[in-house]
Amino acid sequence: MQWTSHAWCRAGVLATAFAATLLCAPPAFAWGPLGHRIVARLAEAQLTPRAWAEAQQLLALRGAHHLADIAVWADDLRDTDPALFQRTKRMHFVNFHSGKCVYDPPRDCRNGECVVAVIEKYSAILADRSNSPATRAEALAFVVHFVGDIHQPLHADYRHDAGGNDFQVRWHGRGTNLHHVWDSLMLDSTHLSVAQFTDQLAAQRTRIAIGGTPARWAEESCRIDRDDGVYPRSHFIDQTYVERELPIAEQRLRQAGARLAELLNRDLASG
Numbered sequence: 311m312q313w314t315s316h317a318w319c320r321a322g323v324l325a326t327a328f329a330a331t332l333l334c335a336p337p338a339f340a341w342g343p344l345g346h347r348i349v350a351r352l353a354e355a356q357l358t359p360r361a362w363a364e365a366q367q368l369l370a371l372r373g374a375h376h377l378a379d380i381a382v383w384a385d386d387l388r389d390t391d392p393a394l395f396q397r398t399k400r401m402h403f404v405n406f407h408s409g410k411c412v413y414d415p416p417r418d419c420r421n422g423e424c425v426v427a428v429i430e431k432y433s434a435i436l437a438d439r440s441n442s443p444a445t446r447a448e449a450l451a452f453v454v455h456f457v458g459d460i461h462q463p464l465h466a467d468y469r470h471d472a473g474g475n476d477f478q479v480r481w482h483g484r485g486t487n488l489h490h491v492w493d494s495l496m497l498d499s500t501h502l503s504v505a506q507f508t509d510q511l512a513a514q515r516t517r518i519a520i521g522g523t524p525a526r527w528a529e530e531s532c533r534i535d536r537d538d539g540v541y542p543r544s545h546f547i548d549q550t551y552v553e554r555e556l557p558i559a560e561q562r563l564r565q566a567g568a569r570l571a572e573l574l575n576r577d578l579a580s581g
């Protein structure tokens with residue numbers, strides 16, 4: 311998310327603190343750059359030689375060398391291609407309309423415009439060699455991004471608060487929203503680089519469940535929002551909160567990386 315790029319934020323000194331919070335917080339659309347690049351790096355390290363060879367050919371078409379180089383493109387469209395961003399902005403999340411957290415496509419994914427359906431869609435485009443290389447390279451960029459998003463718990467929420475974008479919180483004395491805490495602030499607060507963070511996660515030995523389908527991954531996210539203390543009753547994000555929730559975020563990044571690798575190893579297997 312690009313807080314400082316908003317003119318309103320710079321004018322925020324004139325507004326009340328509360329109004330500034332609202333004005334300065336455009337709806338967020340993803341893990342921040344750090345989260346997406348970590349997922350991409352974790353996945354890249356788990357690709358088969360065959361999948362990595364084909365991925366490199368597709369990356370080259372986009373002037374890229376690594377999955378991390380294209381992992382944030384779908385969010386950057388907001389600035390680089392506003393028309394395409396408009397057409398794709400509903401693809402970054404899914405809203406469950408019930409705390410049961412059971413995915414119901416007619417209810418939760420109208421017109422196939424939600425993160426669950428588009429992972430399937432772009433995965434199929436990527437796997438189909440009758441598509442042009444450029445089309446498949448774009449599909450690769452979408453898949454890398456959206457597998458990250460679906461594992462950010464607030465991108466598959468059940469509350470009616472735009473995935474926590476409308477849930478105001480205090481973070482180190484200033485106002486922000488819960489979605490931004492999870493996209494960026496909590497991960498950024500580690501002050502680790504992408505490489506350092508990735509290496510730390512790759513060294514973790516606790517088991518993670520791979521496999522499943524995008525619908526199951528989204529349901530997991532929804533249950534985390536419901537059951538695991540993601541929504542602080544006090545609206546204050548303190549150290550206790552971070553100590554409890556950061557390990558959950560890290561677990562989601564590791565799952566996203568492993569599952570993205572599994573998906574790419576399948577889609578890029580033949581050829």
Ligand code: ADE
Pocket residue numbers: 337338339340402403404405464465466467471472473474475
């Ligand atoms: N807008 C509405 N719901 C959202 C969500 N879960 N994540 C990001 N943006 C949203």
Ligand code: ZN
Pocket residue numbers: 339340341384385402455459
């Ligand atoms: Zn996104």
Ligand code: ZN
Pocket residue numbers: 338339340341462465489493
């Ligand atoms: Zn987001």
